[in-house]
Amino acid sequence: MSRHFVSTKMLFDKVLFGLVLVMLLVCSGYMTLTDNVFYKRNASNFEMDIETKNPVARTQRHTREREGEVACVVEPALTSCGGIGFASVLLQTIDDLTTCLARGFTPTVIWMACDSCGPSGPGRNYWTWYFEAINPGIENRTDTRVCMGISREYFDLTSAYRTRPGAEGKLVDFRFADMENQISSYFQPITAEIRALVSHVISGYIKPAPRVQKMVDTFYQSFMAGRINIGVHVRLLEEHVEEMTIMGQKTPKLQDFLRTTKHIMDDIKAEKADKEIRIFLAYDRDDIIASFEEEFGKDNVVHTSAFRGIEMDKRLEDKVWGRHLGDQVFMDILLMSRCDYLVHDESNVVAVAYCFNPEIQSYFVSGDASDHKRLNGQSRDSPVELFRQAVAKETRISWDQLEKQKMISLSITDPSMSGDDRQEIVERMRCFVRNVKWSRCGREFAASKRENLRALMGV
Incomplete structure (x- = not known):
């Protein structure tokens, strides 16, 4: 010993x-x-x-207007003060929104603050800057209010989208690659069924705000309408290389994106020689646009005027630019989703675009033949059936299982924990402390009682 x-x-x-x-x-x-x-x-x-009592709840006074109805408040940015992007917050929102719907609750979404939203403050809801409101004010007009818990990054909570028992992560963590047989601990791969269910939820609840839709429509009509469009999303910054390395994946080179795009163009020309081809490019490094224009011609490559590379990093440091940066990322997502083909690597931005348009063809540059077959396959079940399965999965979870998955002890002085991991956890807690005072569910986080949850969730 x-x-x-x-x-x-x-x-x-x-x-x-x-x-x-x-x-x-x-x-x-x-x-x-x-x-x-x-x-x-x-x-x-x-x-x-x-x-993380997810969800937390409080029974309010009885009202005749919404008697028996349960409002479900989704606030994914409670611990998203630093580093999380627009697409990641949106995927977290979709995950929690799906859980609300599967439980039979009436959802509403609050984006109080995030790097790609804007600075926090009382009464702010940045969701309605980008999207149409979802049941606005419902949380104040019902007998019972349910509040989805804090960001799930560190907590092994169930997701309505999890289909592989051995896989980890929530929707925001899912990968285009299937790593099941390559590493012992892996995030769940995106499947046709996951894509179909996400698309189903998006079609019913995630509607771009009119001002955003107008910007996207104007760009599309000016540069992309009437052409065959290839969307290309290139991530080559050092942080992406580090992410791929941690996940056990190989990072592609710029030449891989160029070669894949050329392959698609050659196939299109062989079948439809009379059709004009346009490349919509979203990129994170300043030299990428020059390489694509040199390879395919300046007139054949289009992109938005979004901040890229070093300039974007500088803007991220100033919260005032949050809404502007969010607009730029959202426009890229929506324009990529309107393309016929999508060339990409691992990316949450691409994952959202891929689910906004369930017909778009994926060309995952880091993938193999089995990845491409899975990503471009058809779901075995209809979206309605997939949602029925999600309902069944959510409602059969016992209280004991739910409680076991919601409690975790993080030893901030564990000698096996790296300094970076410890600091990141501390920053998450600081973020929660700062944001919770603006939360619509501040009282619920403080006063939620276990017995109330038992009655609410029927377990």
Whole structure:
């Protein structure tokens, strides 16, 4: 039996780190939410236990107008203060929205703040800047309000879209690649069924705001209408290379995108020589546009005037540019979704475009033949049947299973945890502390009781 000794300095550092976090939450007025965040001293370290009661709920006074109806509030940006993009927030929204619908609740969506939305503040809902409102104000007109819990990135909660028992992650984590037989722990691959169900939810609830639709329609009519369009999304910045490496995937080169695009163009010309071909390019590095224009001709390549590369990084540092950046990403998504073909690598931006248009053909440059067959296949079941299955899956989850999946202990002084991981968890909590005061569900996060949830969810 081995012993592990902790030095006095190391012990002091651990205790000091824990005390700083406690003081942070006390000063922020959040230590009163003892059902959700509390600290316990265990021997020589502090542990942070986070219970994400997802959903949380509060029974309100009875109203004649909406008697018996349950409002479901989706607030995916509660812990999205840094680094999360527009497409990722949207995928989180779709995941929670689907859970609300599968439970039979009436949903509404609140985007209070995110890097690609705008600065936080009382009464703000950036969702309605980009999309048509979903049942606005329903949370104040029903007997019962349900609030989807905080961002699921660190918590192993169930997703209505999970179909493989051994796979990890939520919809925002799903990959175009199928890594099941390549690594022991993998995120679920996108399948035809997942795409069909997401498209079904999008068609019913995710409607671009009129001003956004007008910008997209104007660009499309000016540069893409009447042509065969190839959408190309190129991610080659260092952060993407790091992401792919962590996931055990090989990062493609610029030449791979050029070669795949040329292959598609040659096939189109062989079948439809009289049709004009247009390439819609979305990219993250400034030199990419020059390479495509040199290869295919400047008149055949179009793109929006979005910030790219270094310029975009500078804008992200200033929250004032949030809504402008969100507009640019959303336009790229919608314009790619109106293309006939889509050349891409792993990307949440592409995942949203891919689901907005269930007919678009995917050319996943890092994939193999089996990936392409899966991504461009047809769902075995109709969207209505897929939704029925999602309902059945959500409603058969027992309370014990639900509670077990919603409680996780994150030891911020665990010696096996890297400094970067520890700092990221701390930043998430700081973010939640800052945002929860603007939340429509602040009281619910503080006062939600287990017995109320049992009655609400019928378990």
